[in-house]
Amino acid sequence: MNILAIETSCDETSTAVVSNGINVKSVVVSSQVNLHAKFFGVVPELASRAHIDNINIVLEQSLEEANINFNNFNDQIDAIAYTVGPGLIGALLVGEMVAKSLSYAYKKPLIPINHLEGHIYSTVLTNHLLTPPFLSLVISGGHTSIILIRKLGIYELIGETRDDAVGEAFDKVAKMLGLTYPGGPIIDLMAKTGNPAAIHFPRPYLKGSFDFSFSGIKTAVLNYIKKYPIKSDKTLNDICASFNQAIVDTLCFKTFQVAEKFNIKQIVLGGGVSANSLVRQSFIALGKKHNIKVFIPSFDYCTDNAAIIACAAYIKQQISGMKYTLDQCQSKANLKLINWI
Ligand code: KG4
């Protein structure tokens, strides 16, 4: 079964053709990062306009790479999937309109996908097997959530951030440090040559809750640089390494605590921050120590792209079929995870 998927929830315009949920025939991502870099965050109006400018180019390229054109489209594509939320509403609507137009013109079923579901199932593209029960840790620019999945498509939200998403904390700290946007990749890189024990930033473990809070670490970095202005690359690298370590310690502590409490033996990472080197090393090492299998998407599938949406759509249609109500197909900026059955 070939699914054409469209992802436009934030600042990446992406389309992909994926066969049977795992065989990626093409995935094209047009990033708007340069457009938003000077603002150190995504500007919604600019994002929507850029999606409109880019979507046809991206779509044509991904169809061409999959050897599909508008003549053989009918035979080659079985369904159209798209991100229906959460995200920036103007950006989501661009993907929804393209998906609905193709669905109408070629009489193909639509599969609306929650963006978080893309990240939750993204490791399937890398590991090819994901059997519940498992804990999903979604760590991105917009989310930090621990979700317990005992059955595919049935979600129990165990913990989420009370303030900044973890990727947002990386982006804001990078801005404070005078680094580039997005902040995660550059902090990850600079942390490699810094000393993670140089500065003790707080670990907000929030006893008695499985929620996260990252604004305290962020403020601690701000207070530190006000008190000790950065005078050398070494200090900058040490701040990056110490901040990175505080974040990763917090993510690991909470996730493994939840795994122990619910006796879950599989942890699945997803979202842009799962590209972080220390996140990857630490989860793998702790997984070995606690005898818990850790699944991490390959780098290409950590950040936003349409292949992860196609993958989630394939799994979803196997469970819920291909018929969705008008309401389910309407983009919603604050869409929550909704159980499939
Ligand atoms: O999943 P994603 O592409 O978009 C959302 O759904 O939000 O994640 C983007 C976020 C950004 O905040 C970016 O700074 C962060 O992922 N990120 C990283 C790394 N690569 C991307 N954070 C830490 N380390 C990285 N290597």
Ligand code: ZN
């Ligand atoms: Zn995302």
